Amino acid sequence: MKIKSYLLLCIIFLSTIFLINAQTNKVTYQYTSPIKIDIAVLYYNDTVSFFNYGAFSEGKDETNKQTSTNTADMSIVIDDSDSIGTYQYISNEKIYERRNIKKKYYTIIEKFTPLDWQLIDSTQKIGNYTCQLASTFCYGQTFYAWYTSEIPSDKAPWKLGGLPGLILHAYDKERKHEWKATNIEFDVEFDFSVYPSDDEKITLKKYSDLREEENQKIMRLAETIAAQHGGSVSFEQTNNYLEKEIER
Amino acid sequence: MKRMFLVLGFVLGFVCLCFSLxxxxxxxxxxxxxxxxxxxxxxxxxxxxxxxxxxxxxxxxxxxxxxxxxxxxxxxxxxxxxxxxxxxxxxxxxxxxxxxxxxxxxxPVDTVQLKQVTIKGNKRFEQKGDTLIYEADAFLNGSERKVEDLLKKLPGVEVDENTGAIKYKGKPVETVTLEGDNLFGQNYTLGTRNINVDMVEQVEAIENYNENPLLKDVDNGEKVALNLKLKKGKIDFSGNTDIALGSFDTDKIAANLNTNILSITKNYKSFSTLSYNNTGTNYSPFDYFAFSLNAEQLNEKDWYAQKIISESYFNNFLESRLINVNNQFFGNYNGIFRIKKRMSIKLNLYAISDNIKNNQFIENEYNLSTNSFVTSDAISIQKKPTQYRADIEMKYNTSKNSLLEYKGKIRQEKIKTPTFILQNQNTPISLNLITKDFLSKHELLFTQKLKKQKVVQFLVLSTHNSLPQTFTTSTYWADQTLKNNQESKFSRNQTTAKVTLLGAKNNDRYVFELGIKNENTPYFSLLSASNNQSQISISENNLDYNRFKIYQLGAYHFNFNRFKISPTYSLSYLWQNLEYFDTENSNLRAQDLIFEPALSIKYKLNDISSLRGKVGYNVEPNTENHFFENDVLTTARLFKSNIPNLNLRNTISYSLFYFNNNLDKQFDMQLGFFYNRNEGNFFNRLEILPTSIKNQSFFLNLPTSSLNTNFKIGKYIDFIQSTIRLDASYSYLIYINSVDSLELRTNKSNNFDGNLFLKTHFDIAINFENTFDFGQNRSQNEETNTIFINRNLKHKFKILIKPNQKWFLDFTSEYFLPNLNQLENNYWFLSSTIRFRPKNKKWQYNLTANNLLNIQNFEQIQINDFSSSVYQSSILSRHFLMQVSYSF
Structure with a gap:
């Protein structure tokens, strides 16, 4: 029994060391959506990935941080005001994502299920890397990704991932959302061990419902104001959200 | 029951085993x-x-x-x-x-540690709706300096080598905007030839372009434009200064100095340039060397008075940068001010002064029916143009759905052309031509959006151009100075008023317009001769030509599926009145009802290719330069006159054009056929004497026709990592002339021009560019059945060496063979540039050498059905330049 405990302790210790000593790489993406063009950054090692939009600077602390006791296989995003943040669990258990509606932030927890990628026999060069095309259907729409097996990492921007190579270019079918890698830095310093934990934890369905509720409020307010001025107002639903459906 | 489950389990297990096997x-x-x-x-x-x-x-x-x-x-x-x-x-x-x-x-462990990889810029272009975005860095190899050098490399974009005029997908661009603002108008070469290429992040090619946002929903969508997006950090205030000094082979100082300043804020945007050079560079949008018209001048041609006496235009078989011996000062300011949210003012100021020199030798051998003789002229020409110009444009949104625009222009130009000729090797002649050109324009345009898809516009336009010319020839003969003095003054006053209705119905577009146009063109000329003792008048013209038109035109553009069908028509009534103040000539009047229909069909074969066909009938009155009856001396030898006629010229034209631009496969192709048949035109009757030529124009209702075809194809070939382009154009022209009092002669002329271009894109330090140009002109006279053929060849080879980010070298060899039947008459130009850019990218150093073999003269021989000419011209001599550039 004692030997078993010591063995377990050693394994945890070694895992931690490995986690600490695993090389961390940084990929910068250009993100294009119907409403903006932005920079996005992905930090990753063998077990952890961290994805963030906006001009992220290490050390920026906008929320309360807390050291996690469950440090294995976790990825964290700290985002600034209006950008979308993504958490990703490599342990195949959960995806953590930090998002906001107006000024209130939530941590959305999803069950992690591997994506079913179809490899397509089509290649192209991105920079000096030979990339192959793959597609998957998740969140109600099809995504395409050009990945390179020359960088054998299954990490990716947003919640895509699980290919046998780093994704350098990804987009949805209508090309409303697009991520294009512009720079890769190897062996960088980054601290994965913190995350914001004081946000209300909800499901993706709950977040979608809250967002719809907020949209309805805005529409009703616009109608009221228009009516006060003797006019009317019409709304156009564009549905530019990345998740068209809740299901991964 | 138990047994049944057992059997079921066994069967299931067996099946699983089979599958697993x-x-x-x-x-x-x-x-x-x-x-x-x-x-x-x-x-x-x-x-x-x-x-x-x-x-x-x-x-x-x-x-x-x-x-x-x-x-x-x-x-x-x-x-x-x-x-x-x-x-x-x-x-x-x-x-x-x-x-x-x-x-x-x-x-095994990999010991190689990668640190950083930049993969930005690999994507060369991206389509977003109507806009194609080119990433500038993806097309640069380090040899480029100005934006025009970059534009020449963009697939789908063509740039004219001489004028800088740009086409995108076969259509001329309206303008080149800067961060969305139309700073330069149609003189966009001010931006493309002066803005440094390293300021530009992206070039956007915009289809369905319209500067007036109120016309967005009703426009036909055929206009295209380019937009320059600048790198972050280049906005606010930036610019560059280039200072290049050196010497010519004649120990004369060579200088090329240029400063550009770009300033961009929320309410103010400006670009200004100041330059001086004597090394053959033209920084301005005006071509005083060969007088090629730029896009703006082509658009405004209708406002210009006719220039009867032309300044010498220099033969440009060689490119003008090789023979343009100049001394040019050029200053330009372009600024847009946003006064309030609804109002903006644009100001464009120009000042140019140049002194272009050229020495020529022209020998003509005439073989006529009655006799044959040789003439020769050794000519020394200077062209000294000066121009001052101010354009102002004010825009005011009177409401959310209406826009008031005022555009004003005032231009004063003076060109002095002193020339010295030794005629037939014994007669010295001194010429002096002074041309003054004053132009003013006022345009008021009001746009009112009636509904989402209906807009009405009201336009009033008034222009005035006066063009007085004084041409003096002085001949020294037998202790006497014989002088000819030719005064020639054309003016043109034009007033237009029109109302236009533009609308849309679903995907269709329509335009209806009603307008009136009045043009008044008075002309006066006086040729007098004098010697030491007396002065006499030889020839005089004094006339007034007036043209008034009332018209209505309409166009409807049907868009369905992949088709776009556009029938158009114009119905007008034209009054012409030609009055001679000299009572010997009788006045002429004409009234005509004119109907001009046209049909255009465009079929979009797929996302990358389209087919366009057009047939049209067009009627035009004759131009005013055919209305003066008495002689006007236009060169030292040439007298021009006309038998005036107010008949109209009819033209029927057909065209078919195929366009394919596959950016993903880096392939583009164009094929076009254009046929025109004119009925009614002015033809020339030439009377050739040893010391003079008389050219009388007369009108005949005889047809002339021309057929033009052009073919262009370009492809990037991956396995040789090179781009190959082929341009070929062929034209066939039937024209009539009359020489030496003979009957009319029908001549056929066909021209072929071919250009083969190869450029490598190797991932190593060295790359190559290679261009072959072949031209052939074939003339045939039907009566004599004589055929004359001129063939020429040009070859340009360039080696580009870029060993690292700091150094760049290029070596250029240009070989010219003006006549393939005279292989000994060939010209070979060598030039070279070495460029060094240290880590601090603000500074750059260049060393340039041009015409290393010091070719002094260029000679070309032209043959037609009645003469052969040898033309010889001086060239910009060998020179070296050391340049320092600073960007801020």
Whole structure:
């Protein structure tokens, strides 16, 4: 029994060391959506990935941080005001994502299920890397990704991932959302061990419902104001959200 | 019951076993060369004869992997990859379907540590709706300096070498905007030839362009424009200064100085340039060397008075940069001010002064029916143009749906052309031509949006151009000075008023317009001769030509499926009145009802190619330069006159144009056919004497026709890493002339021009560019059945060397053969540039050498049905320049 405990302790210790000593790489993406063009950054090692939009600077602390006791296989995003943040669990258990509606932030927890990628026999060069095309259907729409097996990492921007190579270019079918890698830095310093934990934890369905509720409020307010001025107002639903459906 | 479950279980188990026997699985263990378990790695499964395509994969965790194949393989190639380790692979020949494979891997540590890889800029272009975005960095190889050099490399974009005029997908661009603002108007070469290429991040090619946002929903969508997006940090205030000094072979100082300043804020945008050079560069949008018209001048041609006496235009078989011996000062300011949210003012100011010199020798041999003789002229010409110009444009949104615009222009130009000629090697003649050109324009345009898809516009336009010319020839003969003095003054006053209705119905567009146009063109000329004792008048013209038109035109553009069908028409009534103040000539009047229909059909074959066809009928009155009856001396030898006629010229034209631009495959192709047939035109009757030529124009209702075809194709070929382009154009013209009092002669002329261009894109330090140009002109006279052929060849070869980011070198060889029948008459120009840009990119140093072999003169021989000419011209001599550039 004692030997078993010591063995377990050693394994945890070694895992931690490995986690600490695993090389961390940084990929910068250009993100294009119907409403903006932005920079996005992905930090990753063998077990952890961290994805963030906006001009992220290490050390920026906008929320309360807390050291996690469950440090294995976790990825964290700290985002600034209006950008979308993504958490990703490599342990195949959960995806953590930090998002906001107006000024209130939530941590959305999803069950992690591997994506079913179809490899397509089509290649192209991105920079000096030979990339192959793959597609998957998740969140109600099809995504395409050009990945390179020359960088054998299954990490990716947003919640895509699980290919046998780093994704350098990804987009949805209508090309409303697009991520294009512009720079890769190897062996960088980054601290994965913190995350914001004081946000209300909800499901993706709950977040979608809250967002719809907020949209309805805005529409009703616009109608009221228009009516006060003797006019009317019409709304156009564009549905530019990345998740068209809740299901991964 | 128990037994039944047992049997069911057995059957299920048997079935599973069968399936498991049929399924092919692979599993194994992966360790590192240091004996550790590999934490994570990717196993890639490929067909061995197609190693670039991954068919299936599995991700190994904690050294273990297991996978059941879904696909079949003839020869299975397994690759294992993991960060920090060298990849390993194994091959299984004829993998058996029912076999389970167990394969372990050992991964050696990879000692190569990559630090950083930049992959930005690989994407060369991107289509977003109507806009194609080119990434500037993806097209640069380091040899480019100005934006025009970049534009020449963009697929789908063509730039005219001489005028700088730009076409996109075969259509002339309206303008080149800067961060969305139309700073330059149609004089966009001010931006493209002066803005440094390293300021530009992207070039956007915009289809369906319209500067007036109120016309967005009703516009026909045929206009295109380019927009320059600047790099971040280049906005606010930036610019560059280039100082180049050196010397010519004649010990004269060579200088090329240029400063540009760009300033962009929320409410103010400006670009200004100031330059001086005597090395053949033209920084302005005006071509005083060859008098090619730029896009703005072509558009405004209707406002200009006729220039009867032309300044010498220099033969440009060679490019003007090789023979333009100049001394040019040029200053230009362009600014847009946003006064309030609804109002903006644009100001464009120009000042130019030049002194272009050229020495020529022209020998003509005439073989006429009555006699034959030779004339020769040794000519020394200077052209001294000066121009001052101010344009102002004010825009005011009177409401959300209306826009008031005022555009004003005032221009004063003076060109002095003193020339010295030694005629027939014994008669010295001194010429002096002074041309003054004053132009003013006022335009008021009001746009009112009535509904979302209906807009009305009201326009009033008034222009005035006066063009007085004084041409003096002085001949020294037998102790006497014989002078001819020719005064010639054309003016043109034009007033237009029109109302236009533009609308849309679903995808269709329509335009209806009602307008009136009045043009008044008075002309006066006086030729007098004087010697030491007396002065006499030789020839005088004094006339007034008036033209008044009331018209209505309409166009409807049907858009359905892939078709766009556009019928158009114009119905007008034209009054012409030609009054001679000299009572010997009788006045002429004419009234005509004119109907001009046209039909255009465009078919979009797919996203990358289209076919356009057009047929049109057009009626035009004759131009005013055919209305003066008495002689006007236009060169030292040439007298012009006319037999005036107010008949109209009819033209029927057909065109067919195919366009294909596949950016993904880096392939583009154009094929066009254009046929015109004119009925009614002015023809020339030439009377040739040893010391003079008389050219009388007369009108005949005889047809002339022309057929033009052009073909362009370009492709990037991956296996040789090179771009190849072929341009070919062919024209066939039937024209009539009359020489030496003979009957009319029908002549046929066909021209062919071919250009083959090859450019490499190797990933090494050295690249090449190679251009072949071949031209042939063939003239045939039907009566004499004589054929004359001129063939010429040009070859340009460029070596580009870029050993690293700091150094750039290029060597250029240009070979010219003006006449393939005279191989000994050839010209070879060498030039070279060395450029150094230190780590601090603000500074740059250049060393340039031009015309290294110091070619002094250029000679070309032209032959037609009644004469042969030898033309010889001086060239910009050998010179070196050391340049320092600073960007801020």
């Amino acid at each position: 049929k399924a092919q699985t692979i599993k194994g263990f992966i360790t590192t060369s240091e004996g550790d378990t590999l934490f994570t790695g990717n196993l890639l499964f490929k067909e061995a004869n197609n190693p670039n395509s991954i068919r299936e994969f599995v991700i190994a965790k904690n050294g273990n992997y297991q996978y059941t194949f879904k696909k079949e393989y003839d020869t299975l190639l397994i690759e294992v990859k993991s960060m920090g380790y060298l990849s390993q692979s194994k091959v299984i020949f004829n993998p058996q379907k029912d076999k389970n494979y167990k394969i372990d891997f050992v991964m």
